[in-house]
Amino acid sequence: MRINKIPIFSVGQNHLIDYPSPKNISYFWGFGLLSGFILFVQIVTGIFLAIHYTPNVSIAFISVEHIIRDVFSGWLLRYIHSNGASFFFIVVYFHIFRGLFYGSFVNPREALWCSGVVIFILMMGTGFIGYVLPWGQMSFWGATVITNLISAIPLVGDSIVLWVWGGFSVDNPTLNRFFSLHYLFPFLIVGFVFLHLACLHLHGSNNPIGLNTYNNSIPFYPYFFIKDSLGIFILLIVFSFFLFFYPNILGHPDNYIPANPIVTPAHIVPEWYFLPFYAILRSIPHKLGGVIIMFGAILCFIFIPFITSSEFKSTSFRPLFKKLFWLFVVDCFVLGWVGQNEVESPFIEIGQISTLYYFVFLLVIIPITGRFESSVIRYVK
């Protein structure tokens, strides 16, 4: 019996080796594999960190110091994991913007896109609770601020917050449950990644011109195996630069101060990858309104495949939309910048304008420009 006739091997043969990939896909199609690679690295380093970490408020901070100072190569393990989280988001943000630019969410890939949004939400949850574990000042106060948002829910909000905390403030029970969930969530992400890949392989990959190139495909191995290997190689070089020269640059210095519930830091900020959403939250001067708009900013990604109206998938052929798309990218950076500043003028106003454009782009420009382009084409014809 030939080995690729055994079911598990035939799945590998069909979906990894022979998988028909469009000839023209660019390096931007490598970010999905890079995301999977970092997910794997995060799980492996996380398991080893958990061997030495202690989820107890009295020694959690010291246990992380112990990992860095005493455990053999513990510093490397810890910094790979903490910087790995940042790189995971960098790579996934590239992946999402690539999908937006080339219309990879358009019919028939709606399920693929929606599974990606679920992965993104799980990633955000994992990143948030993971940042609490070192039990530094930012861990504690970040957890306090964000969990407190739940109290904005009318009637049941306060009870839910107490339930999440496991007490009357962020404390030992909170740390314990966050540790447990932080161990669980990555495996949920793995499950959704398999679903994501199943959805991808149902209709095949999109490509830079957005036209069906099924008859113009080549097998994944060896062509894209080699192409993606170069991506992994470059990622490792950039990652090593941060790891070995600036391992703390993406974190906040206050998190090297042990958590102190009676001293509030001058300025509480989340990790950099949450900053745009943090800016959106703070752009509404009403607690419940801010919470709704922040979660709305993430959830509205789900609707994109169903409201788009363009006859073209790829933005390359949409000159007007292309400009608005790049403005959206700049807008996200501006929101990130606003998110790390104080809530004062002019950051409030800039944040509000940027929040407005964020929603206008996703909920108005995406559905409307397609119709406008179609009418221009009909007119020209």
Ligand code: HEM
């Ligand atoms: C753990 C996180 C993720 C992993 C491991 C992952 C993995 C992958 C892989 C391996 C591919 C095929 C290669 C490629 O096209 O890049 C892919 C495609 C895709 N992913 Fe993801 N993904 C993740 C998150 C997301 C998110 C957050 C979204 C969007 C919200 C998303 C949307 C898509 C789309 C639309 C495609 C099809 C691209 C095309 O064919 O043009 N993915 N993903």
